[in-house]
Amino acid sequence: MRIFNYSSIAVDRPLWHWLAERLSVNGQLRDAELIDKRELTVVVDRGRPRSQGNPDGLSTLGRISIYPCRDCNSGFVLVTFLHELFHAWLYQERESSYFAEWSENLCTAGAICLFCLLDGRINNAQPKCKRFLAPPASEWNRRRAAVEEVVRSLRSCPARDLKKFFRPASGNVVMPSEALALLRTERMAGKRVACRARADSRVTKRASDLSLLR
Numbered sequence: 001m002r003i004f005n006y007s008s009i010a011v012d013r014p015l016w017h018w019l020a021e022r023l024s025v026n027g028q029l030r031d032a033e034l035i036d037k038r039e040l041t042v043v044v045d046r047g048r049p050r051s052q053g054n055p056d057g058l059s060t061l062g063r064i065s066i067y068p069c070r071d072c073n074s075g076f077v078l079v080t081f082l083h084e085l086f087h088a089w090l091y092q093e094r095e096s097s098y099f100a101e102w103s104e105n106l107c108t109a110g111a112i113c114l115f116c117l118l119d120g121r122i123n124n125a126q127p128k129c130k131r132f133l134a135p136p137a138s139e140w141n142r143r144r145a146a147v148e149e150v151v152r153s154l155r156s157c158p159a160r161d162l163k164k165f166f167r168p169a170s171g172n173v174v175m176p177s178e179a180l181a182l183l184r185t186e187r188m189a190g191k192r193v194a195c196r197a198r199a200d201s202r203v204t205k206r207a208s209d210l211s212l213l214r
Contacts, residue, residue, distance in 0.1 A: 001026040005044040010074045015140055016042065016081060019114070022151045023089040040088065044068065044077060056080045059087035068129075075120055075132030082111035093155070094162065102163050109166035110154070117146045 001020050005011045020026035020040060027039055042064045050069040057066040057080040064084040068077055086107035090098035097103055116122070118140040121133040135143075157165050 001040045001042065003042045003044075006046045007044050007068055007072075007077075008047065009044065009068055009072060009077050011044060011077065012074070012134070012137060012140075015078075015118075015137070018144075019082065019085060019147075022148060023085060023092075023155075025085060025088045025092055040064065042066070042081065047072065057084045059084040059091070064088060071127070072129040073132070073134070075115075075134035076129050078120070078134050079111050079115050079132050082114050083107045086110045094159065097159065097162055100163070106163065106166060113150065113166055114147055117150060118143050 001017055003011065003013055003016060017026060025040055040062060044066045045068065047068050047070040050067065055067060056076075057064065059065075064081065066077055066080050066084070068080075084107075087098070087103070090103055090107070097106075112122070115132065119135040119142075121135075123131055123133070154162075154165060
C-alpha cells in the first residue's frame, strides 16, 4: 500500500499499513488491474474549503481518496480512512454486500468501533472535523489484540449476519464480546497501576511529613 499525504495533517503511516494488512487490502485489490493499479493507493488531499455536500472520502478501484478541509485533525482523517477501508474490504471479499443499501452504515459503525478500540476519543460536542482525537502510537500498539479479534470475527461472519455485525436493534455501535473482554482486562490493569501509584505517593508523603516532625 502506498500513502500520499498532500495535507499538513499528521498521518500515522505504520498504523494505516497495519490496519490495511488486517483486512487484507494492502496489496492489489480485485479489478484494480483494469486501471493498472498494482497496489492500494491512499491519497490524502491538501486541506481546502469544503461545502456540506462534498464527500469526506471515496473508495474506488485500487484507490482510497480522503478530502480533509482546513479544520480537520488527524483523528477525523483516521476515521475517514477506516470507513473507506471497510468499503474496500467489502468489494474485495463481500461484493454482494458492497452494493447493499446498508453498507454505508456498516462502514461507518465499523470505523467508529475500530477507532474506539485503538483508544481514540470522540467528543460529540465538537464539530465533525474536530470530533475525533486520534490515539498516540503508544496506545494503539497496546490495542492490537482487540482490533485483530474484531477483524477476525468480521471476516468469518456469515453474509446473512453481516448487516447487524456492528449495530444491534438499539442502533448503538457494539463490539464482539472477546474484544470487550480484552478492553476490560486492560482497563482493570490500568486502574490497579493507578491505585498502586496513588498509594505509593501517599506513603511517600506520609514518610516525608514524619521526617519533618523529628
